[in-house]
Amino acid sequence: MINTPHVWMLRLGAVTLALVIFLVDWLTSLDVAIAVLYVAVILISSDLFSYRGMRTVSLLCCLLTLAAYLLSHVSPADAWQAPPFARCLVSLAAITISAILALKSKAAKEALQQQVQLLHRSEACLAGAQRLSRTGSVGMKLPDGRLNWSEEARRIFEFEGPEQPTLQQMISRTHPDDTGDLKKLIEEAYAHHECPEAEFRLLMPDGRCKHVRMLAQRAADSSGCCEYLGALMDVTTAKCAEEALHQSQSQLAHVTRVTILGEMAASIAHEVNQPLAAVTTNAEAGLRWLNREEPNVIEVCGAIQRIMSEAHRASEVIRGIRALSRKSEPRYLSINLQEVLQEALLLTRRETRRHKVNIEFQPRQDGLWVQGDRIQLQQVIINLLLNALQALSCTPPRGRRLSILLETAPGDDVRLRIQDNGPGIPAQNLPRLFNPFFTTKPEGMGMGLSICRSIIEAHGGRIWAESEPGHGAKVCFSLPGQVPASS
Structure with a gap:
């Protein structure tokens, strides 16, 4: 309760009223229960005093009632006369009943005020927490x-x-x-x-x-x-941060693709030079067949067809290289994951031969379709293939084997598994394998597998690795399957 000057004035008025009632009850000889007026003092005091103060006021009113009764009836014979004694009892009963009711009301009001204060405090805390969050x-x-x-x-x-x-x-x-x-x-x-x-x-x-x-x-x-x-x-701030992170990841993925192309420069040159050499050979053969006394048109047509085939082959290699090096926003389309895998195998064919690795892959008759960006998924597969080829460098050349399996998984997912028979991955490295900047290569940056995980998760899939030291490693990723657009 706030003790303002106004409250102190009201308290003084209540005490003054109690003293006036006491003097009237003591000094007058009215045949009425004057002390019943103390009930008004108790009712007034309920809004001016605390619970303990109310008890004190009620007790004081009872004492003043008894004091006025005893002082106005000095002799014992007068004190126990029936009418005055009855009036005293009535006054005490009225004061006691009023005090009990007033105290109960006061206790309920104070409890309600505490609840209201707690409610206001909770509302303030809730409002503050809402502002912060x-x-x-x-x-x-x-x-x-x-x-x-x-x-x-x-x-x-x-x-x-x-x-x-x-x-x-x-x-x-x-x-x-x-x-x-x-x-x-x-x-x-x-x-x-x-x-x-x-x-x-x-x-x-x-x-x-x-x-x-x-x-x-x-x-x-x-x-x-x-x-x-x-x-x-x-979540505007979070969305902006997510978009900025996505742009950074896209830029980093592009840099990684260019880095991979740099590492595969010899393989790319070989893949381009091979069909170009074949084009030159077939062109020279065609000219020889034409320069004969009797030109062999059938052989010339065959040479031209081979030239066209080799030119198409070189064009496909260059197209794949240009696609990997191009910086563009991801385009999530319905694609056949087996075609993406075969393109990646074509681009890494020179590396496979250089490491003398035997690829075990059985193409499926039906395609497995997913919703995704072709270039990003191709980047993931190339990265996993190059990692597996490098891991096999510690294995004797005669027994190097890379097993690739493309299959459907539970829940209509499409799963790709790349398994080598190299030394495997130490158990302590498996939990950190896809973390940024973690690498076991002396010259590695530790971003390749981290980018692979970001790409796969952005496609709604997951990527993981399993290994038993000494028995090779297995890296898999799964993506939500999709019905091909043609169906």
Whole structure:
């Protein structure tokens, strides 16, 4: 209780009233229970004193009643006369009953005040926590669409004014491209009593765009309405950071691809020179067949066909190199993963021969289709193939073997497994194998497998490695399967 000057004046007035009642009860000879007026003192004191103060005031009123009775009846014969004694008992009973009721009311009021203070403190803590976490709360009743917004939720949507924003205002503040999805989500939540969860964008009046994540939980409804309590999180900063990270990863992946091409320069030169040499040989052979006295047209046609085939082969190699070196945004299309694997095997064929490794791969009659970026997935496969070839350099040339298996996995996933019979990966290195900057190569940067993991996870898949030291290593990745577009 705050002890202001006004309260002190009221307390002094209550004490003065009690003294006036005492003097009137003592000095007058009225045949009425004057002391009953102490009830007014108790009632007035209930708003002026604490619980302990109320007890003191009530006890003081009882003592003043007894003192006035004893002082006004000095002789014992007068003291025990029936009418005065009855009036004293009535006054004490009234004072006691009023004190008990007033004390109960005071205790209930103080308990209520404590609860209100705790509630205000909880609200303040909740509001502070919402400001710090950029998370607001919204209560929504369906089907009438009434909303109850927290202060932070209003700040996220940038609603001003004391009135609670309506559902229509919330939808109008949503980005036009996401409005339909939000309406559909609310309709499904009401129809199926689901707990909605969604991310959508807000379009501010000044043209700014915000990203908001919403989670909602269905609450108990007592009037037949469907009530939801939702949390709104401003994830704009996280989205911007995620986009910046994605751009950095794309740039790093491009640098890594160029680095791989640099490491494969000899193999690329061989893959290009081989068909060019074949083109030259077939062209010379064709000229010789033409320069005969009787030109052999059939042989010339065969030479021209071989020239076309070798030129196409060189063109495919150059196309693959240009695609790997090109810096562009990922394009997630429906692709046949087996074709991507075969292109990667073609680009690494020279390295395979140089390391004298026997490739075991049985192409499938049917393709395995996934949704992804062709160049990025090709980069992953080339990186895994080169790592396996380098690991086999510690194995005797006669027994070097690389087994590749492309298969369907549980859940309609597509899984690619590349297994070598090299020395394997030490058990302590397996958990860190895909971490950035971890490498076992003296000249390695430790980014190849980390980028592979980022690419696979961005495609909704996962990548892992298994190894038993001395028995080779197995690196696998799986991607969600997809029905080919032609079907």
